[in-house]
Amino acid sequence: MDTIIAYITEDLEENNKIYTNAAKILKEGGLVAFPTETVYGLGADALTEQAALKIYTAKGRPSDNPLIVHIADENALYELAESVDDNMLNLSKEFWPGPLTMVVKKKPCVPDSITGGLDTVAIRMPKHPVAKKLIAESGIYIAAPSANLSGKPSPTRGKHVIDDLVGRVDMIIVDDTVDIGLESTIIDISGEVPMILRPGYVTKKELENVLGEVQIDPAVMGSLAEGIIPKAPGMKYRHYAPKAGLIIVEAGTMDQSSVIGYINDETKRVQNEGKRVGVMAAKDNMNLYCADVVLPFGSSDNESLAAKDLYVALRQFDEEGVDIIYAESVTTKDVGLAVMNRLIKAAGHTIIKVDDVN
Numbered sequence: 347m348d349t350i351i352a353y354i355t356e357d358l359e360e361n362n363k364i365y366t367n368a369a370k371i372l373k374e375g376g377l378v379a380f381p382t383e384t385v386y387g388l389g390a391d392a393l394t395e396q397a398a399l400k401i402y403t404a405k406g407r408p409s410d411n412p413l414i415v416h417i418a419d420e421n422a423l424y425e426l427a428e429s430v431d432d433n434m435l436n437l438s439k440e441f442w443p444g445p446l447t448m449v450v451k452k453k454p455c456v457p458d459s460i461t462g463g464l465d466t467v468a469i470r471m472p473k474h475p476v477a478k479k480l481i482a483e484s485g486i487y488i489a490a491p492s493a494n495l496s497g498k499p500s501p502t503r504g505k506h507v508i509d510d511l512v513g514r515v516d517m518i519i520v521d522d523t524v525d526i527g528l529e530s531t532i533i534d535i536s537g538e539v540p541m542i543l544r545p546g547y548v549t550k551k552e553l554e555n556v557l558g559e560v561q562i563d564p565a566v567m568g569s570l571a572e573g574i575i576p577k578a579p580g581m582k583y584r585h586y587a588p589k590a591g592l593i594i595v596e597a598g599t600m601d602q603s604s605v606i607g608y609i610n611d612e613t614k615r616v617q618n619e620g621k622r623v624g625v626m627a628a629k630d631n632m633n634l635y636c637a638d639v640v641l642p643f644g645s646s647d648n649e650s651l652a653a654k655d656l657y658v659a660l661r662q663f664d665e666e667g668v669d670i671i672y673a674e675s676v677t678t679k680d681v682g683l684a685v686m687n688r689l690i691k692a693a694g695h696t697i698i699k700v701d702d703v704n
């Protein structure tokens with residue numbers, strides 16, 4: 347399949363042509379990748395089963411993994427949700443448009459094949475102007491998972507989408523103003539107590555201010571190996587993973603210099619075996635490492651930057667062809683919980699505490 351690659355620029359007239367063309371493709375049942383404020387999404391008409399199903403083929407995505415439906419205004423809740431309650435309206439008022447996805451009981455018009463057979467649907471109103479414009483211009487609800495091949499890190503740059511999906515989708519809209527860099531927070535409000543299924547930029551504390559008690563799915567930091575099955579089907583797959591093995595190194599009770607010492611000792615040992623080593627480190631620590639490739643991962647005074655850096659670094663290590671990656675860990679406070687949730691998955695739960703090895 348030929349893929350149209352369209353770049354959003356300052357030229358408003360040209361941009362309008364892109365939206366018109368993209369909307370036409372979507373209405374005819376095609377696939378369009380587009381930027382959102384979290385990560386790039388791969389969109390199709392959510393309520394036309396045959397269109398939405400193409401997403402699974404293009405991504406190589408397992409069919410039991412449901413899609414998020416993207417909307418442009420609150421009225422869509424009344425068309426997609428079985429009933430609209432105060433929690434939905436309050437969350438919408440506080441966080442939409444923005445990086446929050448609500449899981450609610452669905453109406454029959456939402457095809458079972460896009461919800462993996464569940465009786466709930468995930469809904470998000472994105473904030474990114476390109477996403478908003480595309481939903482409004484096409485007049486449909488857009489089902490969109492992250493625009494990566496299944497198993498790869500979510501794309502935060504047009505280049506990532508092109509690497510993964512060219513030849514597999516009808517159009518890719520490029521606008522590299524994706525500023526959060528991690529997927530949305532998913533909150534399930536279909537049950538008794540609201541539960542965070544996937545942490546993101548909207549934190550537990552912020553959700554509690556609106557909803558009262560909020561639980562976190564134990565699978566967020568636990569592992570399948572421990573028998574903990576996540577409630578968001580997509581969270582059980584090996585995800586976000588770079589090609590090289592990834593090891594997280596934590597200080598434990600030691601100080602940060604022990605992490606740097608440990609990683610540098612391991613780096614030399616592994617380099618002696620003829621392998622290339624990558625390190626992800628807080629910006630202010632980067633020059634202290636002797637690895638072949640050292641990439642930024644937040645900074646000591648602004649750990650939320652780590653969210654923006656994570657997927658960019660994982661993809662860059664793939665390109666650099668490193669054999670092993672060591673990552674500093676970040677705090678699990680606030681948005682740090684989302685960062686560590688993705689990092690731990692990318693590392694397949696391989697975490698070394700320096701005080702255990704000394």
Ligand code: TXA
Binds near residue numbers: 385388491532578
């Ligand atoms: O920021 C985002 O959420 C991005 C952008 C494009 O909006 N989208 C995204 O979609 O990350 P995706 O498909 O990569 O992740 C959706 C997650 C999956 O883990 C899926 O299992 C879960 O949401 N999910 C979708 N519908 C669900 C439902 N009804 N119940 C529980 N989990 C659901």
Ligand code: MG
Binds near residue numbers: 491492500
């Ligand atoms: Mg995804």
